[in-house]
Amino acid sequence: MDIEKISLWHDQYQVRGFDKRYVRLKDIDPFLKTLNDDFEFVKIGESFQGRDINKIVIGKGKIKVLLWTQMHGNESTGTRALLDLLRFFKIPEGQEELANHILNAITLYCIPILNPDGAVAYTRVNAQSIDLNRDVIAKKAKESQLLQFWLKKINPSYCFNLHDQRNIFSVAPYNRTATMSFLAPSINEERSMNEGRKQTMTVIASINKELQKFIPGQIGRYTDEFYPTATGDNFQKMGHNTILIESGHAKGDSLRRVSRKATFMALIEGLRHIASKDAADMHKAYLEIPNNEKKYLDRIYKNVVVAGERTDLGILLIEKLQKDRIILVPSIDQIMDLKDFAADEIIEADHLDFEDKNAAENWVKNRFN
Numbered sequence: 051m052d053i054e055k056i057s058l059w060h061d062q063y064q065v066r067g068f069d070k071r072y073v074r075l076k077d078i079d080p081f082l083k084t085l086n087d088d089f090e091f092v093k094i095g096e097s098f099q100g101r102d103i104n105k106i107v108i109g110k111g112k113i114k115v116l117l118w119t120q121m122h123g124n125e126s127t128g129t130r131a132l133l134d135l136l137r138f139f140k141i142p143e144g145q146e147e148l149a150n151h152i153l154n155a156i157t158l159y160c161i162p163i164l165n166p167d168g169a170v171a172y173t174r175v176n177a178q179s180i181d182l183n184r185d186v187i188a189k190k191a192k193e194s195q196l197l198q199f200w201l202k203k204i205n206p207s208y209c210f211n212l213h214d215q216r217n218i219f220s221v222a223p224y225n226r227t228a229t230m231s232f233l234a235p236s237i238n239e240e241r242s243m244n245e246g247r248k249q250t251m252t253v254i255a256s257i258n259k260e261l262q263k264f265i266p267g268q269i270g271r272y273t274d275e276f277y278p279t280a281t282g283d284n285f286q287k288m289g290h291n292t293i294l295i296e297s298g299h300a301k302g303d304s305l306r307r308v309s310r311k312a313t314f315m316a317l318i319e320g321l322r323h324i325a326s327k328d329a330a331d332m333h334k335a336y337l338e339i340p341n342n343e344k345k346y347l348d349r350i351y352k353n354v355v356v357a358g359e360r361t362d363l364g365i366l367l368i369e370k371l372q373k374d375r376i377i378l379v380p381s382i383d384q385i386m387d388l389k390d391f392a393a394d395e396i397i398e399a400d401h402l403d404f405e406d407k408n409a410a411e412n413w414v415k416n417r418f419n
Contacts, residue, residue, distance in 0.1 A: 051260055051322050053260050053261075053315060055145065056145070056315055057311070059138065059144065060134060060314055062143075064137070065134055065137050068310075069305050070305065071126055071127075071306065071369065071376045072126070072371065072374065074169045075101055075102060075170075078162060078163070082106070082162075084140075085136065088139070088140070089107065089139075090106065091104065091106050092104065093105075094196065095196040096192070097166045097193055098167055098176055098178055098193070099167045103164065103196060105159060105161055105200065106136065106161075107157065107159050107160070108139050108157075108160075109152070109156045110157060111153065111156040111157050111325065112155070113156045113157070113208070113324060114159065114204055114207055115207065115208045115210065115321065116201060116209045116210075116290070117132065117209070117212070118161040118162075118164045118197065118209075119161070119162050119163060119212045120162070120164055120169055121165050121183055121193070121197075121211070121213075122165065122168065122174045122175075123167065123170070123172060123174065123176070124168065124172045124174055124214075125174075125212075125213050126169070127212075127306045127310050128313055129163055130313075131311075131314040134311075135314055135317050138318065139153060148322065154325075155325035155327070156325050158321070159200070159206065161197065164196075165182055165193055172369070172371040182194050182281070183213075183280060183281050184279045185279070185281075186198070186279060186284045187278070187279050187284070197281075201288075201290065205290075206290055207290070208250075208291045208292070208324055209282075209285055210295060210317065210320065211281060211282050211292055211293070211294045211295070212313070213294065213295065213296050215342075216298075216366075217299040217346060217347070217366060218366060219270060219342045220270075220344065220345040221269065221342070221343070222340045222343055223340075224267065224392070225343070225345045225346060225390070225392040226267050226346075227299045227300060227346045228298045228342055229269070229298050229300045229309050230265065230269050230297060230316065231269065231270040231271065231295075232254045232294060233282065234254055234293070234333075234336060235250075235276075235280065235282035235292055235294060236283055236286070239276045241274050241276060243333075246286065248331060248333040249291050250286065251332070251337070252328075252330070252332040252333050253320050254336050255335035255339075256319060256323040257319045257323070258339055264311075265300070265308065265312055269339060270340060270342035272296065272341075272342055282294045295313060295316055297310070301394050302394055345391045346393065347364040347384065347393040347394075348365050348367045348380075349364075349380075349395045349396075349397065350362055350365070350388050350397070351363040351365070352398050353398060353399060353400040354399050354400070354402040354403070355403040355404065356406065356410055357407070361386060362384070362386065362388040362389075363384070363399075363414070364382070364384030364388050364393070365381070365383065366383040367381075368380075379415075380417070382411050382414055
């Protein structure tokens with residue numbers, strides 16, 4: 051993949067009107083209706099509150115790949131990147147060879163916005179307050195049942211599970227913001243390394259190699275602790291190689307334009323690698339991706355005084371839905387020496403003196419308002 055050319059394609063042809071975090075089914079419907087006969091677009095079920103859940107199929111290859119977005123309703127970057135991916139296959143303009151290479155080898159099944167009720171409410175959970183990403187065993191949610199029905203029906207070799215991660219994640223050694231993170235889920239508590247997991251790691255290693263040219267030093271790896279009720283862990287255990295993608299923050303980019311583009315690139319490279327049937331084992335390169343850490347904040351006030359003690363204030367901006375738009379509400383996340391943390395903005399504030407934590411919190415709210 052020529053990442054520079056892919057980057058230029060995205061700049062020119064990305065789906066417009068999605069520089070926002072609040073993305074619902076009704077927002078993406080107008081674009082989905084423009085898809086041509088090369089795409090199969092069908093309703094496959096409904097959410098708990100009766101909203102449509104759709105499936106889009108593109109490609110004619112023997113390798114089956116299942117991809118879904120927004121199983122957490124407030125994590126929309128993957129959906130925006132998926133729209134760009136679908137547009138790429140519709141209008142490859144200068145990238146026809148790459149598009150055909152992928153579509154001749156792969157049949158791609160996409161479920162955009164698996165949790166449409168959560169997308170409307172802008173919540174992680176569905177309308178029953180169920181976290182779909184922890185419902186793989188109990189299957190209490192209609193949405194979880196639907197995903198697993200199609201998993202069994204399609205029987206994909208690979209899955210892409212798309213999420214967003216919080217701004218607080220960083221990458222060692224310089225604590226740059228983790229703009230993208232990946233995980234090849236474990237199959238058991240021992241974190242065994244079977245062939246399927248190695249294949250998953252190899253795909254991620256290939257993605258990382260290309261993305262380092264775009265966002266160097268801003269790619270992390272999640273801990274591979276086994277979660278018995280997690281979707282990715284269980285799908286991987288079932289034999290469906292599952293690539294977990296976490297789209298994150300880039301400095302000064304609250305709308306996540308950078309990670310949207312990086313997610314699009316990750317999908318292109320991941321699919322290209324799978325389509326190429328490259329036998330090379332790169333799983334050790336995956337293990338060289340630095341682990342995620344939680345050492346990034348939106349703003350740090352250095353050397354303030356709180357209750358008579360010299361310290362630092364670490365601020366995170368918390369997303370809240372207000373009248374169909376997302377506002378950012380400041381909150382104190384850390385009161386401690388933050389010399390090991392990075393942030394979008396670091397301010398020397400030795401003139402600030404607060405009687406207690408409540409006074410500091412009130413000042414922060416008024417400051418940002």
